Amino acid sequence: MVTFDFMLPYYGDVAMMQDAVRSVLAQTDPDFRLVVIDDGREPEVPGWFEQLGDERVHYTRNEHNLGITKNFQKCVRLSEADYVVIMGCDDLLHPHYLETVRALIEADPGIGMVQPGVEVIDGEGKVTSGLADNVKHWLYAPQVKGRRVMGGEELATSLLRGNWLYFPSISWRGEALRAVNFRDDYSVIQDLALVVDLLEAGERMVVDQTTTVFQYRRHAVSESSVQAFSGTRFAEAERYFHAVADRMDARGWRKAARAARIHHGSRFHAITMLPGALRRGQRDGVKVLARHAFTPGAR
Structure with a gap:
């Protein structure tokens, strides 16, 4: 069995999802499985995955729309590997993401979570730095030079003050993730709730700022969005x-x-x-x- 699962809950833009998949397949470390759980109905998507012809890719389409939280929970249930990433369907991995994260895990065996280096991109894929991310960096995130292990009340206090994590970039210890999973009663703040639940269970996190390995896509908030x-x-x-x-x-x-x-x-x-x-x-x-x-x- 592979030691690393990339779980991709999908709904939305087809082209961005395809770019996300290509970024996974371009990893320098080939020891992974990619599981795509399609919560949409775009007609061309199943055929696109079939033509990939890559045995590391497993695609399934939900019979009916589950919504964000239920689809995230399904990703956790279907994960099998020692470590798991639940990445956004419009985010991108640098080719050395897995290589870098695996080295961090090997340096601290049994670590519950890994927050690697992240850069933010806009809807066009250009690196950007808006108000939300500047506030995260300067006001709430710990000033880490290199790498640092955090956990317990220290990390819980930091995150409850202001959530500075980039959830889709995090690598989770599979056994711990599957034991906790996402709470049913949250649909927006479920990522923070999951991390705090894991901290209460005794898990720790490695925060690494030595290398940027993940591109988190932040879209502008539309004035048309009620x-x-x-x-x-x-x-x-x-x-x-x-x-x-x-x-x-x-x-x-x-x-x-x-x-x-x-x-x-x-x-x-x-x-x-x-x-x-x-x-x-x-x-x-x-x-x-x-x-x-x-x-x-x-x-």
Whole structure:
């Protein structure tokens, strides 16, 4: 059995998905399996995978649309390898991603998570650095030179203050991932919830900044997207932060509990969304965003 699974939950742009697949197949380390779980209905996709003729690629299409969280959960269930990546269907790997991550794992056997070096690209594939990523880097991410192992309350506090991870780039220890999986009750903040669950289970993370090996695609928020400015995601975030703060208190992780209750990063994100909600006349969205941004203790 191969030691590494790339799981690709797919829905959306066909060309970007195909580029993501090609970036996996271009790895300098060939010891991997690519599993694509298609949650869409684009007619040309099954035939494209069939013509690839690569035995490392396993393609399946869901009988009906599962949605993001259910498809992520299916990716976890179908994974088999020692280490697993659940990459975005529009993200790209550098050719030496697997080679680099495998070396990090071998240097720290049994590590639960690996966050490798990431650069952000826009919808056209150009390297970019917008407000969200600058805030991540300068305000919330630990200033790591080289590599650093983090875990427990230290990492939980850091992430609950502001989630600086690039979830699709992370390599997960398969056994730990399959034991926890994604929670059913979150559809937006499920990535942060998964990491915190793993930290509570005793897993640690290697943060490596020595080499850039992953391209994370960040699309501009469209003014035509009603959901983006409705405040729905922040209502879910409020529910999560209140619940996890209580868990952190029960565990004795007081700094992490305080970080969850204040959740600086999520509140700042809500503030950046307020002007767009106001322009669109999203009155209910404005209320949710304002409450999330300015009254973090409200229930």
